Amino acid sequence: MMSKRTILAVTFFAIVALFLCFSALMMHPFGEPESPEMDESIIANAQEETGANNAVTSVVFDYRGFDTLGEATILFTAVAGVILVFRRLKK
Amino acid sequence: MSEGMSKIVKTIASAAFPFIMIYGLYVIAHGHLTPGGGFQGGAIVASALAMILVAFGSIWTMGKIKEKQLSLFESLGAISFILLAFLGLGFGTVFFKNFLVDNNFLFGMVPETGSTFANFNTGGVLPLMNFAVGLKVIAGLFAIVLVMAYAIHTKEEKL
């Protein structure tokens, strides 16, 4: 006995599965990204521009530093949220 | 349960704690040279603290440090991080400018291009940001774990 909700869920699941499988097969071959201009320039200039040997760190804190601020903010938000949810209700 | 686990676990956990802690701090400090950084090292230190929490129980831990203090530490980390970004606007020209790189002040050296030896005094603001984020992640993750563990001992309140 399948309810209406189950049928909907199965259809949704099938559509997503089809989409994802197709996109997986259409991707460029694994290990051969096409012309990574942005990353090449980071690898070439990271040491000189940021002074760090670790290119990933220079991306995280320098090139995409604002993302990292957002990421730190997300952790801050989660802590505030968890403490809010488990606070004492009475003042 | 609230009293923590057996004496063996407590002893081993206290013995292992400093080593994990030092490893985590090493990962934070060398974020600009070797794999790792503020987030990863912070997670390692926070897991050491979580181990202590599991071994000694949340009530004992809550007696040592409150989530309010942790939240304060986390705020400090976040503020120092955003202040470093603001200092880029002040000293340099734009927000998030790496203003310490290529001058003879703190962490100001620039390594030679290509494969080099580790030189701790490089990276500009990157190591400082790693420290700020490390402080934030340690305090933040431990606060989450502590609050959730302590919540088991509290009951639902009515208003």
Added chain:
Amino acid sequence: MIYNIPYLAVVALVLIGLYALLFKRNLIKMVIGVTLIESGVNLFLITLGYRENSIAPIYTGSPGGIMSLPVPQALTLTSIVIGVAVLALMLSLVIHIYRHYGTLDVRKIRRLKE
């Protein structure tokens, strides 16, 4: 296409997570579903950055040779931290729901209808 097996692994992870979300009735299992989707997406990001025979993009004592792409690694790091934050909040809410209703079964806690 043998070269796309890592991508197919990504698809499998995402689909397992979606299955848990759609067809499981236990809140904890739904949370696990979300984290599975998240790890699938993270795996996808990190596979995008891999180049054959590449080394980690770190110059300290590096043996030389081509390096894998650094940006996807940074994105994955961000995504992992976001995942931790979402997971923490979801589990706190589950604890609250369990306290309030005394069950984790989705069918028994649905008070919000219509």
Added chain:
Amino acid sequence: MNVPDYFIPLVVALPLLGAFLTPLVSRLSGKARNAFVVIVLGVNGILIGLLASDILTNGIRTYVFGATDLSLPVVRILFEVDAMSVFMALIAAILSFVGVLYSLSFMKEYSGLDKFYTLVLLMTAGMLGMMLTGDLFNFFVFLEITSIASCALIAFWTHKGESVEAAFKYIIISAIGALFILFAIALLYGQYNALNMAVLANSIQYTFLDKIALVILIAALAMKAGLVPMHMWLPDSYGSAPAPVTLILIGTTQASLYGAFRVIFTVYGGVFSDTAFASNVIGAFLVILALATMLIGVIMALRQSNLKRMIAYVAVAEIGYMVLGIGVRLNAALYNEVTQTVVWHPYTTTALQGSILHIMNDALTIGLLFLVAGSIYYATKKISVDQLGGLARKMKYTTVFFVIGLLAAAGMPPLNGFVSKLLIYESTYQLNPIIAIVAILASIMILAVFVKVFHAIFLGPEQESLKTVKEVPKPMLIAMGVIVCIILFFGLFPEFVITNIVEPATTAILNHTQYIGAVLGGV
């Protein structure tokens, strides 16, 4: 008026810094914290106003993080601010400021207020970040900030099972939505090795993977905006959150809608001006979904007895109007065989103008109605329509505000809702009269819903239990008054608003070559 460059990041960084400082300031006293939050949001509002006046007159501006000049390829994060962005930022500024003003008295009696204000500031920063950023991954990060902060705030009344349940629903929905958005971003990154929207828009080929990414992005953003098949979370979370939080939540859904605008008209803008087919299909889908949203929203609203859930369903219906404009614009694209370009009839631009103006109007009117519902809850501690009655004599100002809100929501002249809805009706009528008729019908039903509620709550016999009800305190009245003033201004001077704010925004969102040119040069 020209503003210096650093205003652009400051608009987002200031509420963030404020949020980080709030836990420290709350150690001093509650009053200091309240004043601090109001000042931060007030100053931020002024900054946004100055920035908006600059952008609306002088056009698009970019800001690079961490470097003085932009070098190609674009490796750094950019903020790219055009008229559409500042239009949305104005909405966010108004909503957050009014929300905080309202919370000053509304939330007074509850505990955990330092975290509450921290999260409100974070939510504001997240919304503004979504609206100003020019980088897709950055957009995702701010989307997550917004949804995590809103989820925690929806669960504010943790003693109510409904709140926690709604928050759980919300976090599941937004986590899935955000993860699929990230998946689509990864698909785009894997092909073009870029995350910047302008660079992506410049190089997009419309391959099969791009189509999948587009579908995923539209579906996920529509889910976050509350379009019909995925609207189930919206009434729950709007209905269970405290009223000021609901007000700011409206802003977050609209920020998601803004994301959809950006993706459709900027990132895929070049594609849609090359081929008419894709545009027509997606447009038809959006029109159908928009009509379904309107109808289901109002029909469900008629069946509610909980005032806040009823307004929430009306909010769902109003989202239909906004999406309708996008759908009409996309659906009416025609391919001209001779010049080999896609042409649009002028009425499609009118439709888009209507839908953009309606974003602002919806935020104001629905927000006002939620605040009124919150005031009624504050004064009576009841939210079910059946238990209320005869409040008109006890709460004079609130009654007036509710009347203005209901007339504006139903699109009655001379209020603001009338202008935007008229633009939408007249343009959709040219595409297909049936669509316009359905839209008008939905509006009439909204009026019916609210007249019924008005009669039940404010007129009617006075309930025995409501003898001691008093008017709500001043900060709440001022907050509602601010919104009412803006509503009246918009309703009385529609031409001023349309020529000075809405038209630049519409031109900016439709002109994707200018958006690309601001980053890559060569306009």
